[in-house]
Amino acid sequence: xGQSSISFRDLWAVANNQAGxxxxxxxxxxxxxxxxxxxxxxxxxxxxxxxPTNRIGNFGASFTYFGDTEYNESRINLAYGRxxxxxxxxxxxxxxxxxxxxxxxxxxxxxxxxGELGIMAEPIENLWLSAHVYxxxxxxxxxxxxxxxxxxxxxxxxxxxxxxxxxxxxxIEKDIDYDVRVKAGVEYTVLDKFIFRGGIATKPTEYSGxxxxxxxxxxxxxxxxx
Numbered sequence: 001x002g003q004s005s006i007s008f009r010d011l012w013a014v015a016n017n018q019a020g021x022x023x024x025x026x027x028x029x030x031x032x033x034x035x036x037x038x039x040x041x042x043x044x045x046x047x048x049x050x051x052p053t054n055r056i057g058n059f060g061a062s063f064t065y066f067g068d069t070e071y072n073e074s075r076i077n078l079a080y081g082r083x084x085x086x087x088x089x090x091x092x093x094x095x096x097x098x099x100x101x102x103x104x105x106x107x108x109x110x111x112x113x114x115g116e117l118g119i120m121a122e123p124i125e126n127l128w129l130s131a132h133v134y135x136x137x138x139x140x141x142x143x144x145x146x147x148x149x150x151x152x153x154x155x156x157x158x159x160x161x162x163x164x165x166x167x168x169x170x171x172i173e174k175d176i177d178y179d180v181r182v183k184a185g186v187e188y189t190v191l192d193k194f195i196f197r198g199g200i201a202t203k204p205t206e207y208s209g210x211x212x213x214x215x216x217x218x219x220x221x222x223x224x225x226x
Contacts, residue, residue, distance in 0.1 A: 001183075001186075001197050001198075001210070002169075002183035002185040002199025002200045002206070002208055003171075003183050003199070003201050003225075004169045004171040004183040006020075006132045006157045007020075007129075007130040007158060007159035007171070008159070008169075009022075009023040009120070010028075011024070011028040011029075011060075012032075013050075013060075013079075013081070013091070014048045014050055015075075015079075016132070017091065017120065017130055017132040018079040018080065018093045018117075018118050019119050019130070020081065020118075021058045021059075021081040022057060022058050022083045022089035022120075023081075027051050027052065028050045029048070029049050030047070031047045031048075032044075032046040032048075040068065041067060041071075044066045045064070045066075046062060047062065048062035050079075056082075057081060057082030057083075058080070058082070059078075059079065060079040061076075061079065062076075062079070063075070063076055064077070070101070070102050070103075071100070071102070072099070072100050073097070073099050073100075074097070074098045074099075075096070075098075076096040076098075079091060079092070080093070087121060087122040088122075089119070089120045089121075090117075090118065090120075091116075091118045091119075092118075093116040094113060094116075095116065096111060097114060098110070099111065108146070110143030110146060111141065112139055112140065112141045114139040114150060115137075116133065117136065119131050126160060126162075127158065128158065128160075129156075130157040130158070131154075131156050131157075132153075132154075133152075133153065133154050134155075135152045138150075138176075151175050151176075153175055155171060157170065157171035158171075164189070165188060165189045166189075167186070168184070168186050169184065169185050169186075169187070170182075178203075181201060182201070184200055185198060185199025186198055186199070189214075192214070193213060193215065194212070194214075195210075195211065195212030195214060195221075196211060197211070207225070208224065208225045210222055
């Protein structure tokens with residue numbers, strides 16, 4: 001889907017746009033694994049869980065681990081989403097971001113806490129508009145003589161259902177230190193079970209394709225990016 005992510009009302013909204021978990025009706029658990037450039041030291045592992053309450057909003061949590069024992073980054077995410085009317089929702093999250101480096105003779109680690117805020121609305125039938133901000137206050141990771149600024153990301157997205165089987169999604173992402181990225185993708189479902197996806201993103205240009213299998217209480221997704 002070209003890495004467009006903030007307009008979906010599914011489990012992964014726990015980490016992408018917390019407003020999306022407000023629409024979940026039952027508990028959901030998911031795991032994901034990504035191996036970039038076919039290198040295990042650049043693998044990304046994620047586990048996420050969402051728990052609807054039907055009264056006080058929905059809660060979620062996720063843990064993400066990137067890297068290996070020599071260098072790694074981790075993210076612990078605690079999320080909350082709540083519907084404010086039938087066609088509007090908002091969500092917030094608190095994140096602990098950690099970094100660790102292991103050398104031959106010494107090691108170092110550092111961490112900090114930041115936050116996220118997202119909204120999602122359906123102004124007309126089948127059209128969903130979304131907005132999300134990550135690290136709005138420009139938090140940095142610092143330890144002794146080391147300092148690294150976490151990215152501040154502003155994202156705006158739209159998702160439109162042409163019918164029950166076909167949807168189009170687009171997203172604009174702005175890192176305050178880099179150029180705007182544009183992302184777009186399509187998804188087509190066959191027989192309510194088989195899902196085909198394709199997308200593109202700019203700066204840098206990336207193409208993606210994927211396949212999904214949706215069963216009654218289980219879903220499997222495979223994605224490839226170039």
